[in-house]
Amino acid sequence: MITAEQKPIEEIREMIGPYKRVLVVGCGSCVAECAAGGEKETGMLASALRMAAKMEGREVLIEEITLDRQCVKDFVIQLDEVIDQYDAVLSLGCGAGVQAVAEMYPELPIIPALNTEFLGETRDQGLWVENCVGCGDCMLYFFGGICPLARCSKQLLNGPCGGSMDGRCEINPDLPCAWQLIIDRLERFDALDRLERIYPPKAWSKKQGRGPRKIIREDQQRVEV
């Protein structure tokens, strides 16, 4: 999933400062799972902003709504019925959600309330970790299900650097060395020979270099009747 964290409230207040009628839009998908922009967080942020405005004696309308998925137009369309009442949208979607809403309502300022972080996993309660860079050419088979592009600080594809000590990464002792994990795991499957070959330079064109990526699936497209 996509992970995100809420921006500092001062930054949010500065961005919504010029507006009198703000719709705070949460998202019930990834950012709800990482407790940054779900229904609960959206309600809390809206209240905090209302409270802050009140303390300053400002007359501002701040209301909230949470969509199931802010990055899917079929869900964003729900806003059609209410959007006219507002002069700005404060989005608690990820960067994709913010932009999907912006695309739907070109006349309206859309303000991000979150910092979108990474593609990761909920490892534990209150702990999210990055483990995929979305490279467009998955190599997890070769590395025992542990991605060195996401989890090795130097994105090495051919084994650990000289800074791996006692299973820890040199840049942060709290960080496991991805290569130690890979080697341990492949050893368990008796597949260490996978690491003897030299993996060639990555085709980063699959991730970047030709503009924003697109997936086109004709079998999934709407059939016009």
Next chain:
Amino acid sequence: MNRLREVLKHGEFAVTAECGPPKGADGEAVIKKAALLRGKVDAVNVTDNQTAIVRMSSLGACTLLKSEGLDPVLQVVVRDRNRIALQSDILGASALGIVNVLCLSGDHQSFGNQPDAVGVFDLDSIQFLQVVKAMRDEGVILGGEPLTKAPDLFIGAAANPFGDPFSFRVVRLAKKIAAGADFVQTQCIYNLERFEQWMDMARDRGLTERVHILGGVTPLKSAGMAKTMKNKVAGMDVPDSLIRRMESVPPKKQGEEGIKICVQTIQRLKEMPGVHGVHIMAIEWEEKVGEIVERAGLMPRPW
């Protein structure tokens, strides 16, 4: 003439040193270091923004060393350049007469004075070695396009026998050799037993026949430095016995003790089958390199 390649080709025990470029446009500083090292060593490595701290470029300082009659080793890290810049810099260096290149990953950007920099790591050091070898041997860049002139290069890699997991260290060495390394300079050796073990593993795989291994040494200036190396520098193995030895002499004499340890280490390395030279990394202590080489019985240099 490329001294380092000649010395190794003729089976002589090679001596290289390290020169850290200044944190400024101070060409004189490089020339001063060159004077300290001239005639004492076969080649001089110039570090490439080591510990991710901005310094004069390795290429700039190598060119200065070259003009001073030294044989420079251009260290190049993949941290700061993508494959376009890496290949281009190799061609530029070759055109300037630089032959030795050392292909490295580089210290992570978070360690230095530009922690917000993007870490490029487009290629890793092994892929970089492969690319450089193909430029030299096949006269092509990555993807196969031909060069108008192939660079004449002597290709180096680094190895850290003290990093973990130990069993994989020699696999990584084998990969570096397969990728194109002609010579290998190792991390500073303080734990000779572990180094010997690693050499045994390298010999068992026949690797010492295929590459010139230069053992890395760094003279300790003080017991404090020994402790810092042990505790703060990743991938460094400083045995407690060595720290105790440094502590057993009064602070004023610890520098001399460090030199003694360094000389003794080099003498052990000279006797070790498969070790073809030594790489002296006297950190901001280049004035001691000549003395170390002399005391280790490695003077005069053959070329």
